Amino acid sequence: MLFNVFGVAPDACESKDGRPVIGMLGVFSVYSYYPLYSWFFNELGYAIDLSETVDHEGVRMCQSSRCYPYEIAHGTLYHLLKKGIRDIFIPHLVNMPHDAGGMGSLSCPIAQGTPYYLEATFADSGMRVLRPVLDMSDGIESVEKAFVDLAAGLGQPADKAARAFRKGCEMQAAFEAAAKEEGRKALERIEKENRIGIVL
Numbered sequence: 001m002l003f004n005v006f007g008v009a010p011d012a013c014e015s016k017d018g019r020p021v022i023g024m025l026g027v028f029s030v031y032s033y034y035p036l037y038s039w040f041f042n043e044l045g046y047a048i049d050l051s052e053t054v055d056h057e058g059v060r061m062c063q064s065s066r067c068y069p070y071e072i073a074h075g076t077l078y079h080l081l082k083k084g085i086r087d088i089f090i091p092h093l094v095n096m097p098h099d100a101g102g103m104g105s106l107s108c109p110i111a112q113g114t115p116y117y118l119e120a121t122f123a124d125s126g127m128r129v130l131r132p133v134l135d136m137s138d139g140i141e142s143v144e145k146a147f148v149d150l151a152a153g154l155g156q157p158a159d160k161a162a163r164a165f166r167k168g169c170e171m172q173a174a175f176e177a178a179a180k181e182e183g184r185k186a187l188e189r190i191e192k193e194n195r196i197g198i199v200l
Contacts, residue, residue: 001182002031003050006175008038010050019047022130023080023088026052027072028111032096035175036140036168037089040147043164044156049085051076061121066110073114074121081125089130090115095137130154140169 003010010024022041024030030037030050038048058078059071080088092115096105115131130153132146144165151161190197 001178002034002175006171006178007034008042008048010038010048017047019045021049021085021087022046023077023085024048024050025073025076025080025088025090025114026050027069027076028114029091029093029096029107033093033140033172035171037091038168039171040164040168041089043167044151044154044160049080049083051079053079055079055082063117063121070110073118077118077122081122081127086125086127087130088127090118092116092131092133094133094135097136097139140172 024034024037034050041048054072054075055078056075058075061078062071062074077088077090092112093107094112096107098105115129119127119129119131130150132143132150134143134146136143144162147165147168148158148161151164152158186197189195
C-alpha cells in the first residue's frame, strides 16, 4: 500500500526511459512519508530508486555502534552508490505533524543527523546529498518552501515544484486516511472476535 498504491513504485532499476534517478534509503522517515517524497520527485520528472538492500560493506563504514537503523542507513546508501546513483535524497526531518491536542513529535537525533554523518562517511563517493530541513510541527503543508527551494537547486521552476509538492501532499493524505481505516477495521475485528491485538 505504501510503495505501490499511494507511493510511486520504486522501479528505477528496471526503468529504460532515461529519466534522472533520485536514490532513497529504506530507513527512517521514508517509511512514513514515501508518498510525499516519491510523488514530489516523480512530478519533477525523476525516477525513484529505493534501496532496501543493506550492503554489509557499507555497514562496516559506520563510525560508531549506535542502533540498527543507523547501520541500515549506511548499508542502503552504499548499495545505491555501488549502482552508480549519485543524487541521494536524505531529508533532515526535525519534527513530524501531530494530532490536535497531542504532544510534539521530535525526530530521533540519530535520524535527524543522517544526511550529515553519511555525507562525512562517504565524502569521496561523488554523491550529491539532497537534504532539506523539514519541520512539520505545523503540518506537512508548512514545509512547501523547503521543497520548492530543493527543486530550485535542481534547476526546477518554483511553480512546477509547488504543484509537485501539493501532489505529494495529496497522496500522503490519502495514504494516511487509508492506513487509519485499515487500523479501524483491525480494531473492530479484534473487538468482534474478542481477541488480543499486538502492535509491532
